[in-house]
Amino acid sequence: MTVLRACLAALLGVILGANVMAQNAGSGTVLDTLFAKLQAATDPSAIQSLEAAIWEQWVMVPDMSQRALMMRGIAEMQQQELKTAIETFTRLIGVAPDLSEAWNKRATAYWLMGNFPASLADICETVKREPRHFGAYSGLGMIRAEMGENARAVAAFELARKWNPHIAGIDGEIERLKSLGGDGSAGADPLGCGRPST
Template identity: 40%
Template structure:
């Protein structure tokens, strides 16, 4: 269980935190649709990571300056494992901007790390209702289902994440492990 939590935390916290404003050459804004298309067809891992970082930035940077401040603070609390404080910050993000999927996703992460899978699942559902392509939420869902003893559900969720982001970090080993647990495959 601790390994699962550590793996999920690394995955979710590896998402870039609010970066500085992009340089003028980088100001060509791709739409999320274009970014997801580029992610699906990335020729290599480095290209996929670059597009993934852009997607996370869009997700994290939504909302008013107050929402962004709360998001940054909540992420810092997550990183320092101050989970109650993180949940409080993400509660405020959701109250101010309930339409933003990342507020729900980050609170789901905090609940997951606190061992509150029921609330984490609820927030993942809210995240996916707002952004069905949220590969981070699908990876989180996979970890929760696995921890809850549903390896087939975990595999399905992870396969959904891979359909969106075929070059997820560590995907080959994770997929192999889930297939072994869910289907008894030793590939």
């Protein structure tokens, strides 16, 4: 799992370093285009650029006060002020509950603190709002694997791979988990989020 952990650590760097000041012009259409290009991309530098552009779209907040909260929370995470970051993202969720990345950022902070139940709950809220969130699915897979829920981990990693087939180490991790019994059915709620996966 070390390769996948290293990849997710790198993803965390992209998450925290994403440009929050980008303009929000038709982000749904922009994301659709970026995801289509990501599926077809083969050049490593193009893949990296597309991944960064998707993260940038996710952290966009058009409202200035909400943007300030997002930027503050990201800065607090960068400074390892995780409890404060959780408070900031909780405030942001309170005023913008449909903002998927606010939930994902708080999930990440909870995960870094080792609070898996809270992180899982927020990841489920993230993917409810953004069903293509490969970062959230990757985090969900890691947590499920650490909890020994191999079938649910596989389901999460497969969704991460569906939306971003370029995640380093994910194929090997899926195969490893399947060899440990993760190739069985995860039931009607494969992610453990209280609903069928997409």
